[in-house]
Amino acid sequence: MLGDLIPLPGAGAVDVARQRAVVAKLRETLPDHCVLWREEDTRPYECDGLTLYRQLPMVVALPETEAQLIAILRACRELEVPVVPRGAGTGLSGGALPHGQGVLLSLAKFNRILAIDPLARTATVQPGVRNAAISEAVAHLGLYYAPDPSSQIACTIGGNIAENAGGVHCLKYGLTLHNVLRVRGLTIDGEAVVIGSLAPDVAGYDLLPLVVGSEGLLLIVTEATLKLVPKPQKQQVVMASFDDIEKGGDAVAAVIAAGIIPAGMEMMDKPATAAVEPFVKAGYDLDAATILLVESDGTPEEVCEEIARIEAVLQAAGATRCTVSQSEPERLRFWAGRKAAFPAVGRISPDYYCMDGTIPRKRLGEVLKAIVAMEAKYGLRCANVFHAGDGNLHPLIMFDANDPESIVRAEQFGFEILELCIAVGGTVTGEHGVGVEKIHQLCLQFDKATLAAFHAIKRAFDPPELLNPGKAVPTLNRCAEFGKMHVHGGQLKFPELPRF
């Protein structure tokens, strides 16, 4: 069903003799409990946060020391076995989906914070450290780690680096890339390499932007030094209602035009607020076509001045209701609904499929209207939450995974949204990564020459192309195949599939 649309890496029956050989080789250096191959042991690793796609790995390796990690990479290099790194497995694009003939490399045991330097405002951590654990460990210094993907209590910094993870505060505080100073990694040959620096820049090419967001295709990150920033003394949020979604979009532009860069600027449409309000009781205006949350942070003086300006701009932009949080519990309650949007949608629908396109903000009204039309076309509901400040949309398509036909419609609905994002000048992924999920859409977003350059970059880091193959960048052959299936010009995509 799904595999028909997206071929899973290394799909097919495991070559048992090869599996035995790989297990034997790994057990030369790893204790028995660190090498899993029986189905009951590898089953928990069959998927990541994108549960639509599942596949058993040939072998799971759980190294506990760097020496073991190096031995695994050298063994895989020698036996030409693909290696798929995995952190907490919370990724939403299938980046940690196992390779059917490969080793799934769990970095879960590399979970120590190695050093905290309060004066330099840096934390050096192993890849398996959870995102939220970093801020917890430095809270007493008045510092925190800014990127806050919604999975931050579970997701690990290794995975954040692989995906260049975002969150709700990117407009002001940047993406993972902007908050990572240096990574130490191992190449497929098991050679250590340091990318980036604690100094402001490096000699030679700046390779850090290639490594951050490379979805585990270039290096296995073994250590990262992160930038910590001072905790703002005060945070306050304005919640505004709009009776029209385009007015809400215009209000976002008006805030920016007024010279304000809010700490966060989030939008939810009516289906999203309707889903979360019974669940969270955040006090959302259920009559509004859209609500906007705009946060200011800084010193009390700065916040007071900025909140007044934000409120004035939102009123002038036609807000039908405008409420400023008057206490920390109230601020957290306003945010609770936004943060609970995904699970809340999960309560009203058996399953949901979260998309991640980014668009130029000025196209918001048009894109949301097109999504409403797609709801009718595919017979599925969709709620929209939106990192409005940076144009990153998260449509949540509701479907029923027990109904195979509903899955196909959800997937096609999602693909049509992604293609619309490209058409309006945006991208198919703002923060979740390409993984296996959006690999076909990359054929539409990038031309052949650029895709070939991506492969050349891959080979510069990983000449045998064994690190997470089949993810993130489609082969030109696959794009050619996809092109045959894909019919442009208002015609149905995947015409061979049934429609309802």
Added chain:
Amino acid sequence: MSTQHPELDALRERVRAAAADRTPLTIRAGGSKAFYGNRCDGARLDPRGYSGIVDYAPTELVITARCGTPLADIEAAVAAERQMLPFEPPRFAAGGAQATLGGMVAAGLAGPRRVATGSLRDFVLGASLLDGRGEVLAFGGRVMKNVAGYDMARTLAGSLGTLGVLLDVSLKVLPLPPAECTLRFELDEVTAIRRLNEWGGQPLPISASAWCDGVLLLRLSGARAGLSAARTRLGGGPVGDAAASVLWADLREQRHAFFGAGDDTALWRIAVPPTTPPLNLGRTLIEWHGGQRWLVAGCDAQTVTRIRDAASAAGGHATRFRGGDAAVPAFHPLAPAVAQLNARLKQAFDPAGIFNTGRMHALA
């Protein structure tokens, strides 16, 4: 994302011909930063004909322009909307040289505000490149958040034209701060470095710092109410607005008296972790809270070794930024594993080795 432009075909033909007969090319527009990097010989390729702002939507905080666009035009366009290039790129317009967008990105340099807002690379959203095969490659995009494909657009920042000819570049811009003020402190070097890093860990609106000869200057940017609260907290003496604006511009453009190097001396740029104690290499101007240190010194073998060893020991790197002996490599040697990645990347984009070869490192 490269728009159809008559000049593009000409550039492409030129590159294809050069690749075919392996003729080295030196990409040079206004030449405002021709002093920077190692000398490289090659026929001049001037991309200034490929010029113009393609798209600028202030409320999207994104500007897209062609590489030959004068930096002054970009800065004027964003200033008219009360926005800025947040990394404060130097223009180095001495002697009528005119910096271009392409040169700015290729050099990857930033000015005083970098300490607060981030580097030039941090603000690159997308870039297209004419590679060594004459192919136009388009990386990144025009939106704020984009993780599709490797983020090569940002790696092009600071690549000094060694990977290809930059074509179109999209940059994130930010609003101009509502207000600014400058404070002056008398502090020794050790105390200044410590104090700057302590302040960096506090929620203070510091947007630039510079220390030289026992005087620390601090610029604050932000909401008016926030500035006056911060001034009270920080102390220090006031610097008049007019004098302050000249001062920060002079630092940015290296017109400050400190930068006047003699005939046989070089201006060295030493990038180190900001908390690094004084390097004791000579009279130093410190920016970026200790992260960027300038030194005027000779280029004799002993001095070069002393400077490079000090930078390495601190976990940083030293650049012969301007002047001195052209035979001394401008850039710090690379660790072998990193040098190999640099060489493979160069090979991937410029297989015939035609672009500004040698301007950065001599790669195996």
